[in-house]
Amino acid sequence: MAGVAGRLARRWCRSAVRRPLKDLAICPNQETARQNYVDLVSSLTSSSESSTQVKPGADRGQQEYENLVVTSEDGITKIMFNRPTRKNAISTQMYQEIMLALKAASKDDSTITVVTGNGDYYCSGNDLANFTDIPPGGVEEKAKQSAIMLRDFVGTFIDFPKPLVAVVNGPAVGISVTILGLFDAVYASDRATFHTPFSHLGLSPEGCASYTFPKIMGPAKATEMLIFGKKLTAGEACAQGLVTEVFPDSTFQKEVWTRLKAYSKLPPNSMRISKQVIRNMEKEKLHAVNAEESSVLQERWLSDECINATMNFLSKKAKL
Numbered sequence: 001m002a003g004v005a006g007r008l009a010r011r012w013c014r015s016a017v018r019r020p021l022k023d024l025a026i027c028p029n030q031e032t033a034r035q036n037y038v039d040l041v042s043s044l045t046s047s048s049e050s051s052t053q054v055k056p057g058a059d060r061g062q063q064e065y066e067n068l069v070v071t072s073e074d075g076i077t078k079i080m081f082n083r084p085t086r087k088n089a090i091s092t093q094m095y096q097e098i099m100l101a102l103k104a105a106s107k108d109d110s111t112i113t114v115v116t117g118n119g120d121y122y123c124s125g126n127d128l129a130n131f132t133d134i135p136p137g138g139v140e141e142k143a144k145q146s147a148i149m150l151r152d153f154v155g156t157f158i159d160f161p162k163p164l165v166a167v168v169n170g171p172a173v174g175i176s177v178t179i180l181g182l183f184d185a186v187y188a189s190d191r192a193t194f195h196t197p198f199s200h201l202g203l204s205p206e207g208c209a210s211y212t213f214p215k216i217m218g219p220a221k222a223t224e225m226l227i228f229g230k231k232l233t234a235g236e237a238c239a240q241g242l243v244t245e246v247f248p249d250s251t252f253q254k255e256v257w258t259r260l261k262a263y264s265k266l267p268p269n270s271m272r273i274s275k276q277v278i279r280n281m282e283k284e285k286l287h288a289v290n291a292e293e294s295s296v297l298q299e300r301w302l303s304d305e306c307i308n309a310t311m312n313f314l315s316k317k318a319k320l
């Protein structure tokens with residue numbers, strides 16, 4: 001395994017050159033109730049003050065990321081996955097970039113944050129080549145590092161303080177589907193599909209889907225997705241409550257962005273506080289679920305079922 005993995009790693013792994021990223025502090029997401037009240041009243045009573053809190057993107061430079069395009073305009077920060085030739089598969093570096101981009105968005109002056117994909121896919125999930133980059137500590141160490149990264153990655157979505165919207169422009173696979181349960185709205189093109197083939201890959205659910213999916217769609221439908229790997233159309237995902245609304249692909253971008261621009265003009269503090277009210281009771285539970293899922297996956301990654309499925313994909317013997 002180590003020899004094959006090493007050869008595949010050399011073939012697959014990206015250059016070690018990393019573009020430096022600005023060190024971004026995490027914005028405290030728990031203000032005092034008093035401050036929230038003062039902010040909220042200010043935003044509702046003073047339109048001029050509210051507009052200073054939501055500056056359009058003119059004064060914002062575009063942050064440099066290797067695998068994302070992040071822009072901020074009209075009160076909306078857009079985080080776009082940008083590895084279209086890899087169907088926007090999430091590499092190790094990309095997980096880090098997404099976390100940085102979300103942390104930056106959580107404290108910028110936008111009101112809404114949108115996640116979307118560049119090209120024909122929304123995202124094909126975890127980059128299966130991530131597991132070929134074996135550290136000196138071996139596969140056990142790799143599994144441990146991956147579990148920590150996964151827990152941090154999903155935790156960033158759990159804690160995200162503003163309305164978070166997914167604009168699902170095409171097929172979505174794996175972790176890009178499971179974390180949708182942590183978004184506040186999901187708009188999908190009718191070209192999009194939703195696929196979590198964990199059993200096919202010898203894996204188990206992450207992204208808190210083991211908790212959010214049964215809650216959203218009921219245990220029986222969640223089983224079909226998370227255990228049997230049933231791929232849903234956008235219409236099916238909408239009927240089951242995972243997707244907010246489906247649009248024809250021909251008008252998808254225009255319709256969704258028109259709507260989001262209107263929503264972004266709503267008072268930002270009010271939206272943020274409403275999100276807290278809706279989500280905060282669940283946060284502790286979600287972090288516990290995230291920790292448990294990550295720890296179970298740490299074991300799964302070392303299983304023969306998972307290693308064989310990954311090797312089959314990387315050696316071009318299998319696709320979904």
Ligand SMILES: CCCCCC/C=C/C(=O)SCCNC(=O)CCNC(=O)[C@H](O)C(C)(C)COP(=O)(O)OP(=O)(O)OC[C@H]1O[C@@H](n2cnc3c(N)ncnc32)[C@H](O)[C@@H]1OP(=O)(O)O
Binds near residue numbers: 146175
């Ligand atoms: C480590 C931290 C956390 C891990 C969390 C656990 C996460 C779990 C998951 O996300 S499970 C889901 C994993 N994803 C997959 O299994 C998808 C694998 N990809 C495919 O089956 C297919 O590529 C496809 C169905 C998505 C698209 O098929 P097709 O339209 O025929 O395109 P290509 O296969 O030719 O794709 C183009 C190019 O991209 C490479 N690629 C696509 N997806 C991935 C991927 N997920 N990982 C690695 N590489 C991917 C594909 O191999 C092609 O490469 P090539 O041009 O042949 O070199």
